[in-house]
Every structure is written in C-alpha cells, then in structure tokens.
Amino acid sequence: MxxxxxxxxxxxxxxxxxxxxxxxxxxxxxxxxxxxxxxxxxxxxxxxxxxxxxxxxxxxxxxxxxxxxxxxxxxxxxxxxxxxxxxxxxxxxxxxxxxxxxxxxxxxxxxxxxxFPLLPEVESGINFSISQEKLKAIIDQIEFAVSDDESKPFLNGGLMLVENGSIKVASTDTYRLAYREDKIDAPNLEVDEIIIPSKTLSELSKLLSDSEDEVQISITENQALFNFSGISIVSRLIEGQFPNYKQVIPDQNSTTAQVNKDRLLSATKRAALLAKQDSNIIKINLKSDKLIITANTPEVGQAYEEVPIDLEGEETEIAFNARYLIDCLKVISDENVNLELSGSLSPGVIKTTSECEYIYVIMPVRSA
Amino acid sequence: MxxxxxxxxxxxxxxxxxxxxxxxxxxxxxxxxxxxxxxxxxxxxxxxxxxxxxxxxxxxxxxxxxxxxxxxxxxxxxxxxxxxxxxxxxxxxxxxxxxxxxxxxxxxxxxxxxxFPLLPEVESGINFSISQEKLKAIIDQIEFAVSDDESKPFLNGGLMLVENGSIKVASTDTYRLAYREDKIDAPNLEVDEIIIPSKTLSELSKLLSDSEDEVQISITENQALFNFSGISIVSRLIEGQFPNYKQVIPDQNSTTAQVNKDRLLSATKRAALLAKQDSNIIKINLKSDKLIITANTPEVGQAYEEVPIDLEGEETEIAFNARYLIDCLKVISDENVNLELSGSLSPGVIKTTSECEYIYVIMPVRSA
Structure with a gap:
C-alpha cells in the first residue's frame, strides 16, 4: 500500500x-x-x-x-x-x-x-432518518441519566422506539428518569423498543454536528447502524427488558410551579455547595410566589435561596439530591420549566413543552 | 463587621x-x-x-x-x-x-x-523594583527546572542575586540547569544569593501581569516581599547553599548549531513519541547542514526527524532526555536558539541572546 x-x-x-x-x-x-x-x-x-x-x-x-x-x-x-x-x-x-x-x-x-474483526453487515433492518441536530439534542437530554450499574445491563443504555409518528427515548438509573418524545416525519414507521449502549450514545453525541443534515438509521434485531457525514457507526444493542417508563411518569399532580430555568439552576448550584457531601440533599419549599431552596452542612453553615415562581395548586415541600436536579437543568435550553409535585413523598417532575416533550422524573429523598 | x-x-x-x-x-x-x-x-x-x-x-x-x-x-x-x-x-x-x-x-x-498568624513585617531590607512583565518572564524561564527532591531543600527553589547591574536567577534539579541574567536599572545594588521557594515563584508567575507596572521587592535575611497591583506576597526564603551555577555552565564548546526554535521543538516532541517511556531518550546527530533526531521503542517503531541548522565547529552526536529539551524550548520566545556541544559526554547548552542572556544546560545520557 x-x-x-x-x-x-x-x-x-x-x-x-x-x-x-x-x-x-x-x-x-x-x-x-x-x-x-x-x-x-x-x-x-x-x-x-x-x-x-x-x-x-x-x-x-x-x-x-x-x-x-x-x-x-x-x-x-x-x-x-x-x-x-x-x-x-x-x-x-x-x-x-x-x-x-x-x-x-x-x-x-x-x-x-x-x-481484525469485520464490522457486521447491517442489511434488512428498519430504516428511517432524522436530522443530526435533533438526534444530538435527543441524546444529550437523556444520556446523563443512564445507569452505570453493571448488575443491571438493561439500564446501561437508552431506550428508543418509534410509534404513532413519534420517536421516544428514555433512560433511568432508578433514582431519576429522563424521557423525550419528538415528532418524526414517518407516520407509518414502527420501531419496537431497543436499548442503545451508553458508549454508543456518547460517541454519537460527540460526532454528530448541529446541522440539518440527516442521519440514516437502520435497526435490526440486535444491531443499530448510524450513517452520517461519511461516518458509519455500528452498535450492538443491549438485550433485556427496559422498565415500563410510562408507569414511572406521574399522570397527575397537585402542584405546578413555572420557574425560570437559569435562575433555578444557579440557585440549586449555590445551595448544593452546602448540601452534605455524602447525601447531597437540598430542600425545596414551594410558596405561592416563590420557591425556597435550603441546604445545611452543620460544620460549615447553611444556604438559603429564593426563586420567583408562578404556582398553581397546593403549597408543598420536597427534598432532592441536588445533583439530579442540576444534571437535568443543565441540558434544558428552554427559558422556563414546569416543576410538578404531588406532596413530599411522590416523585417530582420537570417538564418542558417547547418543540418536543421532555419529562424528567426525580425520586424524592426523605430529609431528616 | x-x-x-x-x-x-x-x-x-x-x-x-x-x-x-x-x-x-x-x-x-x-x-x-x-x-x-x-x-x-x-x-x-x-x-x-x-x-x-x-x-x-x-x-x-x-x-x-x-x-x-x-x-x-x-x-x-x-x-x-x-x-x-x-x-x-x-x-x-x-x-x-x-x-x-x-x-x-x-x-x-x-x-x-x-x-490567625500575622504576616511578618518586612522592614529594613534591600529594596529594588523591576517590571511585572520582566519578573514574570524571568520566573517562567527557570521555574520548571526547580528540583522537587525534598532531601535537597536548597534545590527546591530558584536562586536570585543582583550584582554589577544585573539580576541573575538560576534553578537546577541536577539533570539540567536554567540560568537567566537581565540588566536592571540600579547600578550600585547588591543582593546576595537568596533561594526563593518554588511555590512562591509559581504563585508570583500566576499573579504578575504582562504590564510595565513595577514590582517592589524587599529582601531581608530570611524573607522576601513582593508588592504589585495592590497585592503583597511575603515569602520565607530557603536556607542552605545553592550549587555554584557558574561551574556548571560550560565556558567553551566544540560545536555550535543555530536552529529555528519552533522547528526544533516540534521535531523533538514528535521524536519523543517513540522515545522509550521509562528513559525518554532521543539521539541528536549534528551534521554540517542539519540536525537529525532519532528515537526507538523496539515494540512500536522508530522516529527520524531532520531540522536544518547553521553549524560551526565539529559534527557530533549526543543523547538527551527528550522532556528536558522540550521543557526549555517551550519557554523560549526567540525565533532561533544556539545549541552548543562538546562531544557526546559533556553537557549540552541551549542559549538565546536577545534582550537577556538565557542559558540552559542539559546533562547528556549514555544511549545504549
């Protein structure tokens, strides 16, 4: 040569x-x-x-x-x-x-x-396409919640399916669940649930550009092929049954707070500085016009943050692991998000409604 | 309060x-x-x-x-x-x-x-000043060669003295020595040898700006005070006798090669990729019109680099730890440097002659 x-x-x-x-x-x-x-x-x-x-x-x-x-x-x-x-x-x-x-x-x-092993030929799969920009945005909003617990391999990837003209993706580590649903221009397409490994999601996100150019996707029983910009990625799929994400997403709530995303993120980051290092717990208190975040590390001190909100429903309070809230807010580009709660013992939900549907469920922690 | x-x-x-x-x-x-x-x-x-x-x-x-x-x-x-x-x-x-x-x-x-401990008052010291820009440049050219061998505390800092209208600084870890001499606008000033700890040099370099503004320096028997931009740094000085740097700098040589600094740096960096990881040895061969760098990692392969030079004196060869050569070339801003050698068993010297005098001595290694 x-x-x-x-x-x-x-x-x-x-x-x-x-x-x-x-x-x-x-x-x-x-x-x-x-x-x-x-x-x-x-x-x-x-x-x-x-x-x-x-x-x-x-x-x-x-x-x-x-x-x-x-x-x-x-x-x-x-x-x-x-x-x-x-x-x-x-x-x-x-x-x-x-x-x-x-x-x-x-x-x-x-x-x-x-x-050198030959990459498998992916031939008679289900084929569809989506813009690079959109696939990258989808991956970036769910990838961080994939579990790295190797004893549950079916959680070590992102769920993907296509039904009723929508592509749906989800990931969970059992403490939080990220779900996103986007319209797709293929009304009759059906793709059954597949689980794409975390590493594939991560490398796809790095290689995809923010362009309208299409990614050609081909799915077979145990492989997925992604073709874009002269690059081909062949990935094994994870076997096993992904949890029923629909059951995890609450279908009703007793409190809805609309809040500016950047303000909530900054306040959470600051309060987290005084969240106890092992458990990372912050308390969130929803009042009629404001959300109060508090954190306490006895040997160091306390944090108190206020963020204005529009509240519908009951005043309530809840405690979260601060990192789980920060992870989610960091990948949202919307100006405002809705925080939906049903008391302090039920999961909290962050939702955005522009363009796509994005739902993020966080398990509450019992605060002492 | x-x-x-x-x-x-x-x-x-x-x-x-x-x-x-x-x-x-x-x-x-x-x-x-x-x-x-x-x-x-x-x-x-x-x-x-x-x-x-x-x-x-x-x-x-x-x-x-x-x-x-x-x-x-x-x-x-x-x-x-x-x-x-x-x-x-x-x-x-x-x-x-x-x-x-x-x-x-x-x-x-x-x-x-x-x-909280009071910072010591530095009162009746020897006082002089130098521009921030120049002090930063001086430190950056010698700091990297300071030894971190705690068994020789007198090498864990940079030597500084002022005599005959020049400020002189040096550092060594016994494998290489960096020396720089700059004119200073104080013809009668004499500062005896002091050793400034490595951490002080490093923090000074980070805090000094690239401006003409002056640093006021005050030296007492066991402390140095640096005042600039509203910041005061008081540093303990290291006790002990710094080696006689003049003895280490060769006063003659049998070969002088003038070489473009960036080309020598790039070629050395590339050759170093195939220098054996433990000893990091590269060989340098000086011919009449070019310098050849070779390196060899048997299980991986060989590197061969050529850099044009102007040679005066004898053709010769020498082997260095590649890192020592890279460290020095990285902190030189001159377009060209002189490489001075006296056969393969004597120390090699890198010199620049613009503005200040900068001399860097590297011990050769015996190549197998």
Missing amino acids: KLKVNQEDLYQGIQTTSKAVSSKTTLPILSGILLETQDDKIKLVGTDLEIGIECFVEAEIISEGSIVLPAKYLTSIVRELPSEEIILTTEESNNTAQIKCGNSQFNIHGSPTDE | KLKVNQEDLYQGIQTTSKAVSSKTTLPILSGILLETQDDKIKLVGTDLEIGIECFVEAEIISEGSIVLPAKYLTSIVRELPSEEIILTTEESNNTAQIKCGNSQFNIHGSPTDE
Missing part, C-alpha cells in the same frame, strides 16, 4: 475512528485502527466489538493494500505532524508502515489485517 | 489570597482566609506559613471588624453568586458570617481572627 493524504484529513479520520477503540482490551488487535485503500479513499475502522466506527478519507492511492496500526501511536504521531502531505507506505511482508511528512519519518509496527 | 462589596471584586481578592492557602494543613485556621476592614477597604490574607498573600478590595464599610472564613467554601460560594452587590455581616460573638446577594443568603461558620 502506498498513498498520499493530507495531514488534517487523516487526523480527523483517525480521531473519529479511535473513539471506538478501547484503551483496555484483552485482544491486542482491537487497540489498532484498520487502514485500507478503497477506490480513491482510505477506509479507517476502529472497534471494541460493542461499537464499530468506520469513515473514509480522501487520498491519492498509488498502490492498494491495508494494515492495522496502533491507535494510540498513530493518533499522537499524526497529530504532531506538520499540516502537509503525508506519504504512507506499508511493507506487507513484515506489517510495518512508514509515515513520511516534511522532514519527519516514522516507522511503525502494525498487525495483519486478517486478524 | 458589616460591609457592601461588589461580587466580582471580592471574588478576585479571594482567588488571589487563596493561592497561599494550603489544602492540606495540620493547622485548621490556615485553611481559612482572613477578612478585615481597613479604612474603606477589606483586607484579605491567606497563608500557609511559608508564603503569605495579602490584598485589598474596595468596599463600603458600615461597621468595622474581622473574621476568618474557610477558603474552600468562601471561594465556591462567592464564585457562584450573581454579579451584584454582596452584603457581608459577621456576628463576632459566635464567629459566623452572613453573605447576602440578590435572593441568596449563606450563613457560614468562621474562626476568630486572633488565632
């Missing part, structure tokens, strides 16, 4: 695919990135067997071939090279690559391509 | 003084910042007994007083408060402070002022 490629293009491709490369793999070949000539491009592939990322980089191919090179070294070397033309030559007899650029030359030991 | 102060002003004062507060102190009072009214200002003081930082913040003083408040909580609370007027009230009977700002109110437990 011999080819010429622009340093910046190659670096971008390496960065993209290296997101799928696991730093702690028991299979040494998986710490590498596959490089393979294909027509007038180089195909780059990285995978940890759970997620695979493939992308193409424009290149001038002088002779065809392929090699697997260690991702860590390839990334750092190409990053540091000058922004010039790179000449990449491989010696297939001993699996080495030579990287020349300006006055720099690197000889790197690689591995033969035939040991 | 009761006063009104602008949030941003108070936060800046807290940030400045908290740099002297140690996070791991055995004396609880030292984890606090002293606040004390003084005329129409608040004086803030932080100290770990080795370094003390004092600064003043404009305030509207309603009643006088003082308190010590925990630096960690004070910093995070004032940082998160809105950019408005803060009303600070203390209750001296039980050492508590109330911080009110907008709709926020914090009650914080403090400590009585009389337990």
